[in-house]
Amino acid sequence: MIVSIASGKGGTGKTTVAASLTRVWKRPLVAVDLDVEAPNLHLFLRPVIEESGPAWIEIPVVDESRCTFCQACSELCQFKAINVLGSVVLTFPEMCHGCGGCIAICPERAISPGKRELGEISRGRAGSTEFLMGRLKIGEAMSPPLMRQVKSRLKDMICASGRDAIIDAPPGVSCPAVNAVMDSDVIVLVTEPTPFGFHDFKLAWEAFAPFGKPMGVVINRAGIGNREVYSFCAEKEIPLLAEAPYERAVAEAYARGRIIADLSPEFRNIFVSLYAKIFELAAGTLLMEAPHA
Numbered sequence: 001m002i003v004s005i006a007s008g009k010g011g012t013g014k015t016t017v018a019a020s021l022t023r024v025w026k027r028p029l030v031a032v033d034l035d036v037e038a039p040n041l042h043l044f045l046r047p048v049i050e051e052s053g054p055a056w057i058e059i060p061v062v063d064e065s066r067c068t069f070c071q072a073c074s075e076l077c078q079f080k081a082i083n084v085l086g087s088v089v090l091t092f093p094e095m096c097h098g099c100g101g102c103i104a105i106c107p108e109r110a111i112s113p114g115k116r117e118l119g120e121i122s123r124g125r126a127g128s129t130e131f132l133m134g135r136l137k138i139g140e141a142m143s144p145p146l147m148r149q150v151k152s153r154l155k156d157m158i159c160a161s162g163r164d165a166i167i168d169a170p171p172g173v174s175c176p177a178v179n180a181v182m183d184s185d186v187i188v189l190v191t192e193p194t195p196f197g198f199h200d201f202k203l204a205w206e207a208f209a210p211f212g213k214p215m216g217v218v219i220n221r222a223g224i225g226n227r228e229v230y231s232f233c234a235e236k237e238i239p240l241l242a243e244a245p246y247e248r249a250v251a252e253a254y255a256r257g258r259i260i261a262d263l264s265p266e267f268r269n270i271f272v273s274l275y276a277k278i279f280e281l282a283a284g285t286l287l288m289e290a291p292h293a
């Protein structure tokens with residue numbers, strides 16, 4: 001089973017939930033940080049990194065001596081990463097998504113594949129949990145191609161070992177966030193009961209609902225803010241999977257890179273219960289008891 005931990009905005013406690021869930025997961029697991037622009041799951045899980053290497057994207061390299069400037073490549077590229085201006089072919093590698101379309105379409109075989117470094121992929125182990133992480137190069141804007149490579153590595157690991165996966169997804173509702181959750185079996189949305197939290201939670205729910213995946217909510221910092229998110233979940237029948245209370249000890253643990261499931265038996269039980277509810281949600285047996293408004 002693949003579970004994505006997602007949120008409409010950063011700072012809701014998404015990584016805290018992913019790390020705590022990893023701690024209580026009973027089956028063989030891969031913990032994956034797909035928040036490649038700002039990965040931080042490793043700060044909590046503290047894996048031993050066993051392997052790390054660069055991730056590349058394939059970009060076009062044009063041999064103008066073979067080019068007839070027919071423009072087939074520039075007409076194909078929706079990202080405007082290759083352009084023909086008269087008798088000059090301009091490429092913009094930082095805008096290229098590495099689809100290889102221009103290379104395939106060129107009738108003169110004037111385009112060959114080059115490569116550009118996107119970031120790095122690391123693999124390691126935190127106790128019995130396998131760990132996988134992508135990290136985008138500083139200044140690099142193209143996160144989906146790196147995420148695809150991390151997901152491809154994840155797929156190989158899952159196929160080889162039959163492990164479950166917990167994905168710490170990027171926050172928000174843009175391409176990277178959608179890319180992270182789209183192949184999951186269950187989506188867990190983490191929010192906080194504040195007006196900002198509710199606003200972005202709603203956007204995330206609207207963005208991910210069309211996938212038709214089982215989706216539930218974890219309310220972090222419960223006890224602050226207002227009840228808007230509870231009312232919305234009650235109205236839409238979005239199951240409340242867990243509530244983590246707002247306590248100073250949690251903030252201190254977070255600041256020290258500690259996992260909150262380790263704080264006390266009460267906190268551990270929150271995530272043990274969340275683990276069970278995720279399986280019920282996936283199986284369709286979770287009592288659809290929406291949060292009380």
Ligand code: SF4
Pocket residue numbers: 062066067068069070071072073074084089105106107108109110111
């Ligand atoms: S498709 Fe090939 S031949 Fe045509 S303009 Fe592009 S590089 Fe040149």
Ligand code: SF4
Pocket residue numbers: 058059060076077078079080081082095096097098099100101102103
């Ligand atoms: S590989 Fe794809 S995205 Fe990159 S320049 Fe060619 S057509 Fe455009």
